[in-house]
Amino acid sequence: VQLQASGGGLVQAGGSLTLSCAASGRTLDTYGVGWFRQAPGKEREFVSAISWRGSSTAYADSVKGRFTISRDAENKVSLQMGSLNPEDTAIYYCAADRTRSSYPETKRERYEYWGQGTQVTVSS
Numbered sequence: 001v002q003l004q005a006s007g008g009g010l011v012q013a014g015g016s017l018t019l020s021c022a023a024s025g026r027t028l029d030t031y032g033v034g035w036f037r038q039a040p041g042k043e044r045e046f047v048s049a050i051s052w053r054g055s056s057t058a059y060a061d062s063v064k065g066r067f068t069i070s071r072d073a074e075n076k077v078s079l080q081m082g083s084l085n086p087e088d089t090a091i092y093y094c095a096a097d098r099t100r101s102s103y104p105e106t107k108r109e110r111y112e113y114w115g116q117g118t119q120v121t122v123s124s
Contacts, residue, residue, distance in 0.1 A: 001023045001024075001025070001026055001028075001031070001096055001113045002023065002024045002025065002113075002115075003021055003022070003023055003024075003094050003095070003096060003113055003114060003115030003116075004021070004022050004023075004024060004115055004116070005019060005020070005021050005092060005093060005094045005115040005116065005117060005118040006019070006020050006022075006118055007019040007020045007118060008091075008092060008118030008119045008120045008121075009119075009120070009121070010121045010122075010123065011084055011120075011121070011122055011123070012122070012123050013084060013085050013086060013122055013123065013124050014083060014084065014085075015084050015122070016080070016081060016082045016083075016084065017081045017084065017120060018078055018079065018080045018081065019035065019078065019079040019081065019092055019094075019118060019120070020076050020077070020078050020079075021033060021035070021076060021077045021078075021079075021094030021115060022074075022075070022076045023075070023096070027075045028071070028075055028076065028077060028096065029052070029071070029075060030052055030098070030100065031052055031096040031097060031098055031113075032049060032050065032051050032052045032096070032097040032098075032099065032100070032101060032104060032105050033049065033050055033052075033069075033071075033077040033094060033095070033096055033097070034046065034047075034048065034049035034050075034094070034095045034096075034097065034104065034105060034106070034111055035047040035048045035049070035069065035079050035092060035093070035094055035095075036092070036093045036094075036095060036108060037088075037090035037091065037092045037093070037120075038090055038091050038093070038117075039089060039090040039091075042090075044093070044108060045060065046060050046106045046107075046108065047059070047060050047063055047067065047079070047092070048060065048063065048067055048069040048079060048104075049069065049104035049105055049106055050069045050070070050071060050077060050104055051101065051102055051103060051104045052097075052100050052101070053102070054070075054071040055102070056102060056103055056104050057069050057104055058103075058104040058106050062087070063081075063088075066081065066082050066083045066084075067079060067080065067081050067082070068080040068082075077094065079092070079094075081120070084120075084122045085122060085124075086122050086123070086124045087122075088120060088122050089120060089121050089122050090119075090120060091117040091118065091119050091120075092117060092118050092119075092120050093114055093115055093116075093117045094114075094115045095108075095111035095112075095113060095114045095115070096111060096112065096113040097110055097111050097112065098112060098113075
């Protein structure tokens with residue numbers, strides 16, 4: 001499955017952005033979906049994930065209470081990001097996991113499919 005992440009941009013600290021992950025050629029409703037991010041010089045890190053049924057979500061401690069992951073009616077997975085700060089600056093990647101676990105997958109190596117990433121820059 002080919003994934004497309006979109007919605008990144010430049011925003012001031014305290015602002016909001018919504019990222020979207022879509023699959024080309026097929027639906028995402030049979031995949032668990034996760035968001036990861038990678039800042040310059042740092043490892044790619046887990047941000048958030050949603051189970052394939054959409055009934056369970058997970059968040060990194062650094063974004064808990066500020067970010068919300070959801071599945072929408074257009075077969076996309078959105079990541080609503082609020083109260084952004086400069087430490088959120090990174091390339092954000094969405095990934096898909098086909099194991100159909102009841103639990104959202106937080107481990108990077110468990111995801112088989114990755115999108116190309118979308119840049120999020122938060123200015124102070």
